[in-house]
Structures are given as C-alpha cells and as structure tokens.
Amino acid sequence: MVEKRKIKVLVCKPGLNGHDRGAKVLARALRDAGMEVIYTGIHQTPEDIVNTVIQEDPDAVMLSMLSGAHNALCPLIMEKLKEQGIDDVLVAVGGIIPDEDKPFLEKHGLKGFHGPGTELKTIVEFVKNNLKR
Amino acid sequence: MTEIDEQKTLRPTKKERKEKFKNLSGIEIKRLYTPDDIKDFNYVMDLGESGKFPFTRGAYPNMYRGRFWTMRQFAGFGTADQTNQRYKFLLEHGQTGLSVAFSLHTIYGIEAIDEKALGEVGKEGVSIDTLKDMETLFDGIDLSKISTSMTINAPASILLAMYIVTAEKQGHTPDQLRGTIQNDILKEYIAQKSWIFPPEPSMRLIIDTIEYCTKFVPQWYTISISGYHIREAGSTTVQELAFTLADGFGYVEAALERGLDIDDFAPRLSFFFNSHNNFFEEVCKYRAARRIWAKRMKNKYGAKELESMRLRFHTQTAGVSLTAQEPENNIVRVTLQALAAVLGGTQSLHTNSFDEALCLPTEKAAKIGLRTQQIIANESGVADTVDPLAGSYYVEWLTNKMEAEAEAYFERIDELGGVIPAIKANFFQKEIANASYKYQQEIENRERIIVGVNDLQVREPCTTPLLKIDEKVAEEQIEKLLKIKAERNNEKIEENLNRLKETAKGSENLMPYIIDAVREYASIGEIISALKDVFGTYHEDSVF
Numbered sequence: 106m107v108e109k110r111k112i113k114v115l116v117c118k119p120g121l122n123g124h125d126r127g128a129k130v131l132a133r134a135l136r137d138a139g140m141e142v143i144y145t146g147i148h149q150t151p152e153d154i155v156n157t158v159i160q161e162d163p164d165a166v167m168l169s170m171l172s173g174a175h176n177a178l179c180p181l182i183m184e185k186l187k188e189q190g191i192d193d194v195l196v197a198v199g200g201i202i203p204d205e206d207k208p209f210l211e212k213h214g215l216k217g218f219h220g221p222g223t224e225l226k227t228i229v230e231f232v233k234n235n236l237k238r
Numbered sequence: 239m240t241e242i243d244e245q246k247t248l249r250p251t252k253k254e255r256k257e258k259f260k261n262l263s264g265i266e267i268k269r270l271y272t273p274d275d276i277k278d279f280n281y282v283m284d285l286g287e288s289g290k291f292p293f294t295r296g297a298y299p300n301m302y303r304g305r306f307w308t309m310r311q312f313a314g315f316g317t318a319d320q321t322n323q324r325y326k327f328l329l330e331h332g333q334t335g336l337s338v339a340f341s342l343h344t345i346y347g348i349e350a351i352d353e354k355a356l357g358e359v360g361k362e363g364v365s366i367d368t369l370k371d372m373e374t375l376f377d378g379i380d381l382s383k384i385s386t387s388m389t390i391n392a393p394a395s396i397l398l399a400m401y402i403v404t405a406e407k408q409g410h411t412p413d414q415l416r417g418t419i420q421n422d423i424l425k426e427y428i429a430q431k432s433w434i435f436p437p438e439p440s441m442r443l444i445i446d447t448i449e450y451c452t453k454f455v456p457q458w459y460t461i462s463i464s465g466y467h468i469r470e471a472g473s474t475t476v477q478e479l480a481f482t483l484a485d486g487f488g489y490v491e492a493a494l495e496r497g498l499d500i501d502d503f504a505p506r507l508s509f510f511f512n513s514h515n516n517f518f519e520e521v522c523k524y525r526a527a528r529r530i531w532a533k534r535m536k537n538k539y540g541a542k543e544l545e546s547m548r549l550r551f552h553t554q555t556a557g558v559s560l561t562a563q564e565p566e567n568n569i570v571r572v573t574l575q576a577l578a579a580v581l582g583g584t585q586s587l588h589t590n591s592f593d594e595a596l597c598l599p600t601e602k603a604a605k606i607g608l609r610t611q612q613i614i615a616n617e618s619g620v621a622d623t624v625d626p627l628a629g630s631y632y633v634e635w636l637t638n639k640m641e642a643e644a645e646a647y648f649e650r651i652d653e654l655g656g657v658i659p660a661i662k663a664n665f666f667q668k669e670i671a672n673a674s675y676k677y678q679q680e681i682e683n684r685e686r687i688i689v690g691v692n693d694l695q696v697r698e699p700c701t702t703p704l705l706k707i708d709e710k711v712a713e714e715q716i717e718k719l720l721k722i723k724a725e726r727n728n729e730k731i732e733e734n735l736n737r738l739k740e741t742a743k744g745s746e747n748l749m750p751y752i753i754d755a756v757r758e759y760a761s762i763g764e765i766i767s768a769l770k771d772v773f774g775t776y777h778e779d780s781v782f
Contacts, residue, residue, distance in 0.1 A: 121342035121358050123431025126472045126558070129671050129782035130678050146780035147431050150354060172342060173597075173707060177357025201596065203704055221562040221595045222691040224682055 112140040114232060115163040117154050118147040119182065122172035127200065131167065134225035135232065151178060155185040158194060164236050165195040167217070167228075175202055180213040193237045199223070261519045262677075263476040265639060271631035279634060284529070288583075288624045290544075292532040294525050294637070295625040296583040297548050302621035308586035309611045310387060312554065314339030314364035315598050316711045318374035321364040325379060327601060333608055335586060336417075337387040338375070339363035340397075345432045347393045347766030350715040359712035362598070363389075367719045367761045372400040373407065381405040386417035387462070387552065387586075392434040394421035395447050395749060396765050399756040402455065418459035418508055418552075421447060424485040424657055425464050427778070428666040429471035434766060437658045439773035443748065444489065445496050448503050450749035459508040461489055462552065468666075469512035470558045472674020475519050476640055478512060480647035481666055483530055487648075488657035490539055500539050504546035511584075513575040514556040520575070521627055522636040524551070524582030530641055553579035554588040560595040564690040565702045568592035573610050580614055581627055587611055597704040664781050671782055719761065726759040734758055735768045742772040 116132040118125050125147055136142045145157055158166060168179065179198050186194065197217030198210060207218055216235060219228050259267040268275075286292060289299030298304070311328055314321045325336055340363040343355035349367055350359045359365050366372060376386075381404065390397045398419050402412050423440040426433045433440065448460045465482030473481065486507065493503050509527065513520050531549040535541040555575035560568045569592045576589045589607040591599030599607065615621055627633045654660040661667075680686045687693045734755040741751050755765055 121346055121354065122362070123426075124470070125431065125780075126470070126674050129780075130472070130675050132782040133671075133675050134678075142782075144780050144782050146778065148354075172358055173361035174357030177709075181356075203597065204700065221560075222688075224692075225678065226682065 112165070112232065112236065113161070113163045114140050114142050114165045114167060115145065115154075115157060115161060116142060116167045116169065117145045117149050117157075118169050119149050119151065119154060119178045120170065120172055120174040121148060122170070122174075123147045124171055125169065127171075128167075128169035131169070131199075131225065131228060134229060135167075138229040140232070151181040151185050154182055155189060155191075158186065158191060159189060163194060164238060165197065165232050167232075168196070168198040170198055170200040170202065173201070175200075176206055176209060179210055179215050183213045183215065195232065195235050195237055197231070197235075199228070261475070262514060262516045263474040263519065263640075263643070265476070265519075265636070265643070271635055273631065275631050275635040276638070279638075284634075284638075285628060291536065291547060293528040293548055295628055297528065297550050297585065299624075301583060301624040302580075302615070303624070306615045306621060307580065307584050307611075308335040308385070309333050309608060309615075310335040310337045310552065310586045310588055311604060311608055312337040312339050312389065312588045313599075313604065314341075315362075315705070316360040316364065316707055317714055318364055318366065318371040320360075320711075322375055322377055322379075324601070324604075325375075328604070328608065329379070329384075331605060331608060332612060335385045335387065336379070337588065338389060340388070340390055341365040342432075344393070344762060345390065347396075347434055347762050349761050349763035350712060350719055352763065355712075359715050361707050365711065365715045366397070366400075367715065367763065368722050368759045369400050369403055369756050370718065370722050370759060372397075372404045376404055376408075381408055382410040382414040384416075387420075388417065389420050391420050391423055391426050391430075391432055392440065393762050393766055394419040395443050395752050396756060396762050398447060398451075398455075398458075399749065399753040402753060403757050412455045413457065415455055416457045418462050419447070420464060420510070421461045422464045422485065422510075424488055424661070425467050425482070427661045427776070428468055428481060428485075429473070429670060430467035431778075433776045435769065435773040436776045437661065439742075439769075441492050441658075442745075445492050445498075446747045446749050448489075448493055448506070449496065449498060449747055451506065452498070452502050456506075458506065460503070460506050462508050462510045463489065464510040466510050466512045466554055468670065469514060469556065471670050472558075472677065473670045474673045475514065475516065475523050476643045477647070477669060477673060479523050479527055479530075479640060480644040482509065482511070483527065483534075483644065484648060484651050484657055486531065487534065490535075491656075494539065500535070500541045501543040501546050504535060504539075504541055505543065505548070508585075509549055509551035511551050511553050511579075512556050513553050513579040513582075515559050515571065515575065517574060517578050518633060518636060519640075520578035521582045522633060522640050524553075524579070524584065525625075525633075525637045526640040526644065527551070528583070529637070530644060550585045552586040552588070553582075553584040555579070555590045557590055557594055560590060560592070561688060561691050562595040562700070564696065564698070565592050565596060565700075567690055568595070569606060569610070572607065573614070576610055576614055577618075577620065580620055581625075583625065593702050593704070596700070596702055598707070600703055600705045602703075664779065667778075667781050722759050723761075731755065731758050731760045731764070735760060735764060738765065739768050739772055742769055
C-alpha cells in the first residue's frame with residue numbers, strides 16, 4: 106500500500122523585513138495539520154525563493170509580507186517561476202496587503218491575501234483546497 | 239425576565255467565568271489578594287521612596303509632578319524631506335521629542351540603489367543614504383534644543399556620526415546633543431533580525447559608541463536596551479522582562495571587559511519596553527524591572543553611584559495588539575496600554591496610531607495617538623502622585639512574582655554560558671516561538687477574547703484611509719544618491735574607507751574613522767560594506 110504523500114509547503118519571508126512571528130506561527134500550524142513544512146528564514150530574494158522551489162518541489166509557497174514591498178517582489182517571484190516552467194505550485198501571499206493591491210497581485214497569479222486576525226485553520230483549509238496538483 | 243430571575247442572576251455565586259484565570263505570562267491569578275500574599279514584604283527594602291534604591295516606585299523623586307514624560311511619536315517614511323514635514327507637524331502639535339523610523343535598506347546598511355532594496359525604499363521608515371539626507375531630515379529643527387531617538391541598530395554608529403556632523407553644521411558641539419540610539423544588537427539576534435555582522439564584532443561596535451559618547455557626547459543615551467521587539471516577536475511579559483535585562487547585563491559585562499568604569503557608562507544606558515493588553519501585568523513588569531536592575535548594578539557589578547542603578551525607560555504600546563478589524567477600537571486599546579506605561583513610571587512614551595495594523599499612520603491617526611497621551615497627562619489626574627498603585631496586595635504580589643520568574647530565566651541563561659551562547663543555541667528564539675504559538679492557539683480556542691477578532695465580530699468593509707508610499711520615493715532617493723556620488727571627493731572617501739578597514743582589523747575605537755567617512759558623504763552602504771569585508775556577516779538557523 107502506498108502511503109499518501111504529505112502536502113509540502115514552503116513558508117517564505119521575501120525582502121528585508123525581519124518580523125517573522127506570523128510566518129513562524131503559520132509554519133507550525135501547517136506542520137501540526139500534517140503537512141511537511143520548510144521555513145526559508147528571512148531576507149529571501151526572489152532568486153533565493155525560486156531556487157528553493159526548484160530544490161524542494163513544494164506543493165504550495167506561502168509568502169509573508171508586512172513591509173509594503175509586495176507589489177514589487179511578488180510579481181517578480183511569479184515571473185521567475187514561470188521562466189523555470191513551474192506552474193503547478195500554489196503561491197499565496199499574506200500579511201499586510203491592502204485591498205486595493207489585490208487585483209494587481211491576482212492578475213499575477215497570487216492567491217490568499219490572509220491578513221491580521223485570520224484564524225490558522227482558515228489558512229490550513231485554504232492550502233488544502235487550492236493546490237494545483 | 240421577572241424580578242426573581244434577575245435577583246437570581248445577581249446573587250453572588252461560587253461559579254466563575256473560567257476555571258483558571260491566567261495573565262499573558264501564564265501566571266495564575268487568584269480571586270482575592272490579602273496581606274498574606276505579601277507577608278515578607280519590607281517597605282524600605284522592596285519599595286523605598288521614588289528616586290531612591292531600589293527604585294521600585296519610580297526612577298525620580300517627583301516623577302510627573304516635575305514634568306510629564308516625553309511624548310515621543312516614532313515617525314519616518316518616504317524621503318527625508320517628507321519626514322521632516324511630519325516632524326514639524328508633530329512638534330507644532332505639542333510633541334516634545336523626536337523619534338526616527340528608518341527605511342529597511344538603511345537599517346540593513348545597503349544603498350537605495352541595491353537590488354535587495356527593491357520595493358522597500360521609504361516604505362517602513364525614512365530613507366537615508368548619506369549625510370545629505372540627514373541634513374534634510376533635521377532642516378529647520380534646532381538639534382541643541384530637541385532630544386532625538388533613533389531606532390537603528392547594526393549601523394547605529396554611522397547614524398550617530400551623521401547626527402553629530404549634522405549638528406556641527408548647525409553650529410552645535412557634540413556635548414550639547416541629547417538623544418538615544420537604539421544600538422541594541424542582542425535583541426536583533428533574539429527577535430527582530432536586523433543584524434548585519436556576527437555578535438562579537440557587533441558588540442565591539444557598540445562598546446566603541448559607549449566609549450566615544452562617554453568622552454564626547456556625554457548627554458547621549460548610548461543604548462536603548464529593548465524588550466519591545468522581543469514582545470512583538472511573541473514573547474510573554476515575563477520573557478520580555480527577563481530577556482531584556484539579560485541583554486542589559488550582557489552589555490555591562492562587555493563594557494567592563496573593555497576596561498570602562500561602571501559609573502562612567504551605566505548612567506547612559508536606557509531601556510525600551512512594550513505595553514501590551516494585560517494592564518496590571520504591564521505595570522508590575524516596569525516596577526520589577528527597576529528593582530532587578532538596581533540590585534544587580536549595585537550588588538553584582540559594583541556600581542557606587544545611584545545614577546548607575548536607576549533604570550529609565552521608553553515605552554511603546556503594543557503594535558502586535560492592534561487589530562485590522564474595526565480599527566477604531568485600537569484607540570481604546572492604546573489608551574489602556576498608555577495608562578499602564580504611565581502608572582509604571584515611563585520616562586517617554588509612543589502611543590500607536592489606530593491604523594497601524596493596516597499601514598503606516600496617516601497624519602490624523604498620528605495626531606489621535608499623541609492626543610491620547612496629552613489627555614492622560616492633563617485630564618486624568620494619574621500624573622499627580624508618584625506610583626499610585628503601590629501597596630496594593632495584588633500589585634506588590636505580582637511585582638514580586640515577576641521578579642522571581644525573571645531571576646529563574648537568568649539562571650537558565652547563565653547555565654547556557656551567557657546571552658551570546660544562548661542566542662547561538664537558539665534558546666531565546668525557541669522560547670519566543672513557543673510562546674507566540676501558544677498565544678495564537680489560545681485565541682483560536684477562544685480562551686482569550688480579542689474584541690472584533692474572535693468574538694463580537696462585525697462584517698464591515700474597511701473604510702480607514704490608508705497612507706500610501708509613492709513608488710517614486712525610490713527613484714528620487716536613487717537620483718539624490720547618484721548626484722552626491724558625482725559631486726563628492728571620491729578619492730578622499732576611498733582613503734577614509736581603507737583607513738576604517740585597517741582600523742577595524744585592530745582594536746582601536748572606530749567612531750572617529752566613521753565620522754571622517756560620513757563627513758565626506760560616504761554612504762551608509764559603503765561604510766557597512768567596508769566593515770563587512772573585515773567582520774563578515776551573520777546567518778541564523780530559523781527555528782519555528
């Protein structure tokens with residue numbers, strides 16, 4: 106009998122912001138929900154993230170952004186993933202994402218947008234329901 | 239409801255809302271406190287008068303009867319010019335001190351033009367690359383008259399150098415300057431993560447600034463030993479208290495090792511605490527902090543001057559407690575937190591703006607933050623007597639309890655070999671990660687209620703106006719930087735940076751060399767990059 110493969114998630118902190126309380130709490134909640142979780146740590150450039158995706162082949166990438174750099178960095182990450190032919194990975198961004206920025210980010214293929222006060226189980230369910238493979 | 243029913247519900251009953259009542263540190267709170275809870279209490283030894291050892295009741299004898307705490311709103315965004323205008327706005331509305339928030343690229347010592355700064359320039363603080371930006375930031379503000387706090391850590395020595403030279407250009411000498419650099423790298427490794435170099439060279443730079451300021455900038459607070467970020471990263475109140483003071487001991491020990499006299503440098507150390515939701519827990523934290531510090535400085539480090547034992551601190555209300563849901567409710571949270579800080583005897587205070595779970599504060603939100611303090615100061619009467627909560631069975635019991643729990647942490651840190659070995663063993667990081675996860679679970683299980691978040695929710699669209707940072711800020715900043723690089727004496731800068739590197743290899747104080755480089759308009763990025771060549775950089779293993 107083949108054991109069902111665990112959902113593999115990469116939790117990332119792109120950019121210079123070092124406030125990773127949310128990212129760490131989320132990483133732990135996903136792990137407690139039975140997923141395999143890798144936390145990249147802080148200060149990840151788009152290249153760093155794409156390289157880790159290539160190496161680890163996760164089902165989902167969760168970006169935690171609080172600094173306001175999301176409009177600059179998230180589309181860049183999506184472009185670089187596309188360049189590598191990676192299109193079957195769920196990429197979500199959460200943190201402080203103003204409503205008015207969401208359509209722009211959605212256009213680039215980003216999902217999620219979970220903000221402060223979101224229950225962890227909501228995000229766990231979101232990951233389970235939005236996988237692309 | 240009939241009258242009889244109503245009487246039934248009002249009748250005192252043994253049944254309580256919860257089985258156990260616990261504060262944010264997990265300390266169980268009893269129904270009633272009595273003299274039995276503080277039976278070993280000794281007024282003179284445990285409290286004493288305000289302004290006297292062990293300072294439990296307050297750092298100064300008359301506290302706010304002399305003057306109110308400094309109202310110091312942390313502000314910075316966009317370009318130096320934009321932030322200069324916000325400072326003038328706050329000063330016009332009665333703010334009494336400045337507090338600079340720097341852009342992330344400045345905090346990490348890289349230029350606005352660096353590709354790692356993409357999307358970050360001016361977003362979370364004011365973008366500073368060279369002395370030119372600093373001159374603009376304080377344009378029209380007399381630096382001999384105002385005190386300025388700068389939230390800067392790894393590159394703190396460089397920003398201090400820029401401040402000194404900016405003041406000099408205004409015609410003021412360093413001994414006239416009053417202010418603080420945060421300069422607290424230990425809590426960066428523990429919590430906030432804005433480190434650059436490994437711990438050992440970072441500590442050297444800090445002790446260099448202490449040594450330099452002791453001689454030349456005697457009114458400057460050389461470190462703001464910070465619990466704020468430890469708390470924001472998810473620690474409990476007790477952890478904030480214990481880890482912050484442990485960092486303080488770390489700096490004292492490093493300065494003593496350099497051969498400095500405790501009574502020369504200790505009076506210029508300051509602290510920075512958080513003020514979170516549990517009112518009494520916060521008040522007791524500040525009281526315990528003063529007592530622990532005073533005792534240690536006297537008994538362990540041999541301080542002789544009262545000034546060296548006196549813990550002074552700045553407080554900021556808890557950013558992490560602000561909710562994105564019904565943001566106006568944050569005005570009430572901030573008021574309670576600010577009141578705890580005042581009743582705990584803070585020397586200066588930042589009250590958060592209600593919109594900060596959504597964006598950097600708009601002008602209106604920042605003004606309400608400041609007004610909150612002014613109302614507490616002028617209208618509530620709490621500032622008319624010193625330490626009004628003293629003598630309460632509960633408050634004294636909890637102050638004792640927090641001291642005892644902090645002491646238990648100090649023992650564990652000592653067992654690990656001190657603060658730096660404990661950082662390298664991920665001790666603090668794990669303790670904080672565990673505490674923050676537990677807190678989040680308590681919210682999700684509704685053991686803790688956050689109004690509007692996990693109870694009493696309303697669904698309404700967000701109508702709070704948001705402050706937007708124009709993407710043009712980065713372009714403008716890069717243009718300014720390139721212009722300065724074209725105009726300055728680049729040969730001289732190279733010479734200065736080479737000299738700085740050579741000195742960094744030895745043990746001489748680096749401050750004079752940093753000042754020389756800054757004066758010629760070397761950028762923070764260039765100076766940090768020169769030091770990286772010698773010191774290397776730091777990497778952590780992320781634990782969650």
